[in-house]
Amino acid sequence: MISNVFVAIVALEHVYILVLEMFLWTSPRAMRAFGTDKLFAEQTRSLAANQGLYNGFLAAGLVWGLLHPNDGTGDQIQLFFLCCVLAAAIYGGLSAKRSILIIQGLPALAALLLLLLT
Structure with a gap:
């Protein structure tokens, strides 16, 4: 059960990132979160929306795993x-901002370890 809570947190985090990247990319909140300025945000709006969509796919996959009627299959999907x-x-943390390792990587690692331990 605790692993499901952590997986749900990771899924919610990626839905939030989807919203920031797809719909709020040029807002002060998103620019602050991603360390961008207005000019850069305007120039990269379509790229950010594409990234947001991929974050949505990650969230959808995690939710699919949580809701799958077969627990074994659901666990494999979550994994x-x-x-x-x-x-x-890891890629984002090494290539863009180190904080990605903590913000996205740490919750995912915790959920992964909890899933493997159950």
């Missing part, structure tokens, strides 16, 4: 999508 989130966090 796959948590590994995807973790890989994305």
